[in-house]
Amino acid sequence: xxxxxxPGTRSxxxxxxxxxxxxxxxxxxxxxxxxxxxxxxxAGHSVVLLERGPYPGAKNVYxxxxxxxxxxxxxxxxxxxxxxxxxxxxxSTMIMTxxxxxxxxxxxxxxxxxxxxxxxxxxxxxDGWLAGLAExxxxxxxxxxxxxxxxxxxxxxxxxxRTDRPDGDLTAKVVIACDGVNSFLAKEAGxxxxxxxxxxxxxVKETLRxxxxxxxxxxxxxxxxxxxxxxxxxxxxxxxxxxxxxxxxSVSVGVVVDPHGLAARKIRPEELVAELKRHPAxxxxxxxxxxxxxxxxxxxxxxxxxxxxxxxDGFLVAGDAAAMCLAAGIWxxxxxxxxxxxxxxxxxxxxxxxxxxxxxxxxASYRRMLDESFVxxxxxxLRRVPxxxxxQRVQQDYPALLCDLAQGLFHVDNPRPKPGLFxxxxxxxxxxxxxxxxxxxxxxxxxxxxx
Amino acid sequence: xxxxxxxxxDRMSTVDFDVAERAHITVDSEVCRSCRTTDxxxxxxxxxxxxxxxxxxxxxxxxxxxCGTCYQVCSGNGALSWTYPDGGHGVAFRKG
Ligand SMILES: Cc1cc2nc3c(=O)[nH]c(=O)nc-3n(C[C@H](O)[C@H](O)[C@H](O)COP(=O)(O)OP(=O)(O)OC[C@H]3O[C@@H](n4cnc5c(N)ncnc54)[C@H](O)[C@@H]3O)c2cc1C
Ligand code: SF4
Ligand code: SF4
Numbered sequence: 001x002x003x004x005x006x007p008g009t010r011s012x013x014x015x016x017x018x019x020x021x022x023x024x025x026x027x028x029x030x031x032x033x034x035x036x037x038x039x040x041x042x043a044g045h046s047v048v049l050l051e052r053g054p055y056p057g058a059k060n061v062y063x064x065x066x067x068x069x070x071x072x073x074x075x076x077x078x079x080x081x082x083x084x085x086x087x088x089x090x091x092s093t094m095i096m097t098x099x100x101x102x103x104x105x106x107x108x109x110x111x112x113x114x115x116x117x118x119x120x121x122x123x124x125x126x127d128g129w130l131a132g133l134a135e136x137x138x139x140x141x142x143x144x145x146x147x148x149x150x151x152x153x154x155x156x157x158x159x160x161x162r163t164d165r166p167d168g169d170l171t172a173k174v175v176i177a178c179d180g181v182n183s184f185l186a187k188e189a190g191x192x193x194x195x196x197x198x199x200x201x202x203x204v205k206e207t208l209r210x211x212x213x214x215x216x217x218x219x220x221x222x223x224x225x226x227x228x229x230x231x232x233x234x235x236x237x238x239x240x241x242x243x244x245x246x247x248x249x250s251v252s253v254g255v256v257v258d259p260h261g262l263a264a265r266k267i268r269p270e271e272l273v274a275e276l277k278r279h280p281a282x283x284x285x286x287x288x289x290x291x292x293x294x295x296x297x298x299x300x301x302x303x304x305x306x307x308x309x310x311x312x313d314g315f316l317v318a319g320d321a322a323a324m325c326l327a328a329g330i331w332x333x334x335x336x337x338x339x340x341x342x343x344x345x346x347x348x349x350x351x352x353x354x355x356x357x358x359x360x361x362x363x364a365s366y367r368r369m370l371d372e373s374f375v376x377x378x379x380x381x382l383r384r385v386p387x388x389x390x391x392q393r394v395q396q397d398y399p400a401l402l403c404d405l406a407q408g409l410f411h412v413d414n415p416r417p418k419p420g421l422f423x424x425x426x427x428x429x430x431x432x433x434x435x436x437x438x439x440x441x442x443x444x445x446x447x448x449x450x451x
Numbered sequence: 452x453x454x455x456x457x458x459x460x461d462r463m464s465t466v467d468f469d470v471a472e473r474a475h476i477t478v479d480s481e482v483c484r485s486c487r488t489t490d491x492x493x494x495x496x497x498x499x500x501x502x503x504x505x506x507x508x509x510x511x512x513x514x515x516x517x518c519g520t521c522y523q524v525c526s527g528n529g530a531l532s533w534t535y536p537d538g539g540h541g542v543a544f545r546k547g
Contacts, residue, residue, distance in 0.1 A: 004475065004534035004535065004537070005534060005535045006532075006533050006534035006535065007522060007533060052535055052538050052539075053539070053543065054469070054539045054543055055543075057544070057547055058542070058543040058544060059517060059541075059542065059543075059544070060544065060547050061516075061544060061547045062547065122545075122546045122547055123544065123546070123547025124544065124545055124546065124547050127547075143538075143539070144538040144539030145538040145539075146535055146537060146538045163538075164537050164538050165538070181519070182519040200519075200520075200523055202494060202496065202518070202520050204496050207546045250546075259490065259494040259520050259523065259524050260490060260494075260524060262490070262493040262494045263488055263489065263490040263492070263493040263494060263524070266493060267493065268493055268494075268498065269494070269496050270456075270459070270462065270496070274456045277456075291457050291461070291462065291465055292465060292546060293465045293466060293544065293545060293546045294462045294463065294465050294466060295466065295516065295544050295546070295547060296496030296497070296516050296518050296520075297516070297518055298518050298519050298520060298523070
């Protein structure tokens with residue numbers, strides 16, 4: 001068995017001692033892992049939470065917004081303790097071409113007070129806070145430790161993990177893999193067998209320092225209110241999107257792209273971010289920001305149809321490790337799904353341990369809880385969205401179409417009479433070579449998925 | 452890059468690394484010589500893959516984000532040997 005974690009690691013077969021060292025081992029102290037460990041510890045069972053980084057969050061990157069509704073079930077009055085930068089009271093979707101931008105902008109003060117909706121937070125703060133909650137309930141958090149592979153019984157059931165610590169084998173009744181997008185453990189356990197290779201996109205981000213008053217003024221907010229903007233049409237024809245989020249005295253700006261598309265266009269990801277920052281609709285918002293941190297991470301973007309099996313003998317998979325991230329156009333959400341999945345995985349492990357059956361059948365309540373909740377509910381409903389949103393038409397044709405349509409409507413050209421909307425639409429569609437049939441079929445897919 | 456963007460080295464200097472002695476990723480430059488796409492050169496966000504004049508690839512693991520992009524895009528059979536660094540080593544993002 002490999003002594004390091006990576007693709008192609010194989011499990012070690014051991015004769016499982018009848019007395020396992022702990023009830024549950026959770027691998028990965030991201031949002032999924034901490035939620036799982038919290039639930040197990042709360043139920044009074046022993047749980048070890050392994051994290052390969054020197055502290056929770058050290059290896060993790062995201063755009064910057066946590067949608068907190070799922071926390072209502074996990075941490076009562078979470079908004080009083082979460083390390084928040086700003087509360088999101090304004091959400092925008094910006095559709096752009098190199099010289100145009102059409103923004104749908106929504107603002108509500110309902111999100112600016114309890115129980116809140118979304119918040120911006122830094123991952124090192126957020127992940128540290130969540131792991132701390134698990135620790136307070138009795139979970140043992142072990143950082144700077146890599147799970148390098150699975151331990152299995154002769155029958156193939158997962159009975160623990162090997163780590164890169166000296167004498168690093170740790171046996172458990174249940175192992176919960178929350179090891180993120182690359183999840184070598186889920187692959188090693190064979191959970192992806194027969195599944196289409198999961199689609200990943202590369203997210204690249206800059207955190208730019210700007211004085212708090214400047215952020216307030218440029219984004220039109222005050223106090224702790226903040227803004228999130230998702231962007232389509234900013235990736236130079238490479239399937240993907242962009243984002244711009246406000247922190248207290250910084251902003252996060254970045255792109256999410258298909259990594260193969262970069263080579264095809266011979267462009268590097270940080271150049272796309274630079275282009276986005278130069279866009280006439282974005283430049284006035286980020287101008288003068290001092291680079292605080294450059295970062296990057298992969299996103300599992302294939303959606304429902306690329307998810308692995310979620311339950312094995314003694315084994316559960318949650319969060320990005322199971323591709324439970326929703327990244328498509330107006331959404332860029334994964335933390336909420338990870339927290340939900342981790343929470344249910346923890347509960348299922350507790351139920352199985354109490355019923356003294358941690359086999360695949362004994363752990364099956366995990367899948368049931370996910371099916372009945374937003375975690376798989378949303379993913380099932382939106383299963384066609386990744387294909388739609390990452391396709392050529394939504395990526396390039398529609399942004400240009402919508403921007404030209406808006407330009408046609410807003411353009412004042414008298415004494416020529418104003419064009420009618422349908423005439424304008426037909427004209428713009430013709431310019432962009434868009435067939436009514438495709439538009440209709442995409443609209444139907446959209447309505448079926450979103451409606 | 453012009454346009455007032457930070458130079459790539461300045462960009463990377465905003466990130467903390469606890470560099471380990473073991474190279475957690477290694478690249479077989481011989482295999483790369485026959486690679487036609489060199490996706491890694493464009494896709495590695497830390498710009499760690501540099502084409503050499505003789506058609507190979509020069510790789511340095513030290514400022515790696517451990518994102519996994521290179522092994523996902525690499526077309527060359529067995530060019531990359533990819534692992535996470537040992538516990539506690541490697542990149543440490545402060546903001547994320
Ligand atoms: C650029 C970008 C923007 C995003 N924007 C948003 C956003 O704005 N809002 C949102 O909700 N989501 C966003 N997401 C998605 C979100 O980041 C993920 O869905 C979420 O972090 C998944 O949580 P997780 O706990 O499953 O995995 P992770 O957060 O990836 O945690 C996995 C953990 O496991 C550890 N680990 C991995 N392997 C091992 C091992 N072998 N041994 C020990 N430890 C290990 C890692 O160090 C890590 O801490 C974004 C993602 C990216 C990349
Ligand atoms: S893991 Fe990511 S940062 Fe590291 S070498 Fe590969 S692509 Fe570059
Ligand atoms: S993609 Fe793989 S084979 Fe091609 S140059 Fe990069 S590392 Fe070498």
